[in-house]
Amino acid sequence: MNCPGSKKLFSEYIDGVLDPDTKAQLEEHVLQCTDCRRALEDLKALVRELRTIEPVKAPDDFIDRLHERIEPRFSFGKIIKTLFVPIRIKIPVQLVTATATAVLVFSIIHLQQPEKQFPEKLLKDAPMISEKEEVKPGLMKEPTEQSPERKIYTPKSASPKTIAYKKSKTNKVKGIVSKELKTEKVIELALVLKTDIYRKSALKITPIKAAPPAESSEVHDEEEKTYTSSSLRSRMAGKAATKEEVFAGAAKQDKKAETPLPAQSSALKEEAGEPESDVEKITEKLKKLIKDLKGEIKSIEYSNKTGHPISLTAVIPVDKYSVFYGKLKEMGTLHGPAPAVKERKKEMIRIKLVISK
Amino acid sequence: MKEKKKTSQNLASKDVELIKAFQSGKKAAFDELILGHKDKVFNLCYWFVGDYQDANDLAQDVFFKAFKALKNFRFESAFSTWIYRIAVNTCKNRLNSFQYRLKKKFVHLNHTAAGSNPGVEIADELSSPEIELGKKERMRLIKAAINSLPSNKKAVVVLRDIEGLSYEEISSVTGFNLGTVKSKLARARQDLREMLKGEI
Numbered sequence: 001m002n003c004p005g006s007k008k009l010f011s012e013y014i015d016g017v018l019d020p021d022t023k024a025q026l027e028e029h030v031l032q033c034t035d036c037r038r039a040l041e042d043l044k045a046l047v048r049e050l051r052t053i054e055p056v057k058a059p060d061d062f063i064d065r066l067h068e069r070i071e072p073r074f075s076f077g078k079i080i081k082t083l084f085v086p087i088r089i090k091i092p093v094q095l096v097t098a099t100a101t102a103v104l105v106f107s108i109i110h111l112q113q114p115e116k117q118f119p120e121k122l123l124k125d126a127p128m129i130s131e132k133e134e135v136k137p138g139l140m141k142e143p144t145e146q147s148p149e150r151k152i153y154t155p156k157s158a159s160p161k162t163i164a165y166k167k168s169k170t171n172k173v174k175g176i177v178s179k180e181l182k183t184e185k186v187i188e189l190a191l192v193l194k195t196d197i198y199r200k201s202a203l204k205i206t207p208i209k210a211a212p213p214a215e216s217s218e219v220h221d222e223e224e225k226t227y228t229s230s231s232l233r234s235r236m237a238g239k240a241a242t243k244e245e246v247f248a249g250a251a252k253q254d255k256k257a258e259t260p261l262p263a264q265s266s267a268l269k270e271e272a273g274e275p276e277s278d279v280e281k282i283t284e285k286l287k288k289l290i291k292d293l294k295g296e297i298k299s300i301e302y303s304n305k306t307g308h309p310i311s312l313t314a315v316i317p318v319d320k321y322s323v324f325y326g327k328l329k330e331m332g333t334l335h336g337p338a339p340a341v342k343e344r345k346k347e348m349i350r351i352k353l354v355i356s357k
Numbered sequence: 358m359k360e361k362k363k364t365s366q367n368l369a370s371k372d373v374e375l376i377k378a379f380q381s382g383k384k385a386a387f388d389e390l391i392l393g394h395k396d397k398v399f400n401l402c403y404w405f406v407g408d409y410q411d412a413n414d415l416a417q418d419v420f421f422k423a424f425k426a427l428k429n430f431r432f433e434s435a436f437s438t439w440i441y442r443i444a445v446n447t448c449k450n451r452l453n454s455f456q457y458r459l460k461k462k463f464v465h466l467n468h469t470a471a472g473s474n475p476g477v478e479i480a481d482e483l484s485s486p487e488i489e490l491g492k493k494e495r496m497r498l499i500k501a502a503i504n505s506l507p508s509n510k511k512a513v514v515v516l517r518d519i520e521g522l523s524y525e526e527i528s529s530v531t532g533f534n535l536g537t538v539k540s541k542l543a544r545a546r547q548d549l550r551e552m553l554k555g556e557i
Binding site (some may be wrong): 010015043049063081 | 392416518543
């Protein structure tokens with residue numbers, strides 16, 4: 001028996017599982033070989049050492065811990081843990097994303113809804129007012145897009161101060177007006193003239209919005225100046241101009257920023273031998289009334305065909321509105337609901353009178 | 358030797374009774390089964406992983422698995438062999454697990470052998486402190502050497518030299534044939550001798 005072969009059998013020799021012949025051969029070799037004898041002694045010592053190791057005992061609470069694991073005590077937390085941890089239901093990421101997007105879109109739409117639901121009628125009115133806020137200095141006479149038969153005269157010229165004020169407000173006008181119109185009621189009235197002298201006319205009165213008092217006074221002064229100016233009148237006098245020509249002339253005046261006169265048509269008619277109409281008289285009366293009430297006329301709209309005033313836009317103080325209303329009643333019979341305007345001092349209301357025959 | 362065999366036979370017959378009782382619905386019979394085997398299983402787990410707390414967790418796992426599987430126990434082997442088989446497989450799985458390997462990488466520096474095995478107390482009232490210290494040092498070296506062995510060699514050497522199982526029992530527990538058990542044990546012992554040369 002050689003050394004490597006004998007070393008392989010040391011383990012079995014120590015355990016006593018070798019057959020007698022192999023055991024005898026191994027013992028004979030070990031007696032002769034010092035290295036193998038030493039190796040066997042070392043291995044015997046190791047095995048002896050391993051077999052004398054004290055066994056490590058389990059802790060005293062081993063069975064208790066095992067019982068807790070096998071039969072867990074009733075507790076709410078354990079039930080929750082059993083039911084939900086780990087989460088059994090898997091929610092697809094796509095579903096979560098779609099739901100989140102839907103919620104986001106819905107909330108955005110919901111937030112924007114009030115603006116969308118803004119009454120169309122009021123929205124139509126709003127640009128009309130802003131258009132007037134952007135009026136150039138001087139009296140203007142320009143046709144509106146509303147009807148080919150109508151032309152609008154804006155009997156005012158704004159002072160530099162007013163222009164500055166208005167320019168600063170220009171960008172805000174629509175929003176401001178929209179807000180105001182959202183909250184205030186629009187009252188419409190129809191007035192049928194009382195006397196036979198005055199032919200029946202329907203006047204629609206629409207309080208639209210408030211305007212700053214300071215601006216009103218300035219505008220009024222300008223208006224007065226322009227109304228009394230005779231530049232256009234003198235130029236137009238002696239000419240048997242047609243109405244179209246008159247308005248064409250007025251349009252040219254607009255370009256030059258000169259002031260067209262609301263009373264020009266009546267003057268022209270007078271000069272042309274045409275009697276002044278009842279509507280014009282009423283208009284003049286209304287102008288005077290508005291002036292007395294510390295109001296102002298913003299614009300007058302004339303008919304292309306007849307040259308008669310068909311609408312008048314003016315601003316009057318809120319507290320004077322009842323007086324104005326009473327005076328209108330004196331002029332004729334009012335139709336429609338009475339205006340329910342709360343009288344608040346230092347506020348102005350804009351009135352548009354639509355005159356139609 | 359004969360007495361040892363008789364004792365093991367008595368234990369085996371007692372285990373059979375307890376298992377039958379458990380299978381008939383007596384849950385308390387399992388406690389008695391645990392009492393008879395918990396220390397051996399715990400010791401095996403300890404020498405497998407070399408850490409007292411890990412060994413405790415592993416032994417708990419082993420008996421928990423046994424509790425679940427005992428209803429289907431078919432008496433084809435002894436309960437001790439069966440529970441050892443569960444223990445060896447559980448320990449091997451643990452050693453091969455990613456978590457365990459990660460934990461081993463980040464093991465604390467103060468995680469000494471004495472601190473990690475409070476159960477290992479060599480009770481020898483006559484021994485002097487020097488001898489006690491020498492024994493502890495030897496124990497630490499042996500544990501380190503065994504831990505460095507591959508799991509199959511480790512299983513064989515622990516089952517044979519520490520647990521005292523026979524070659525046949527080891528073969529039954531590990532699933533190796535008898536020749537493989539012998540050769541693996543011889544190589545494992547040789548490796549340990551080489552590692553502990555001059556220390557023991």
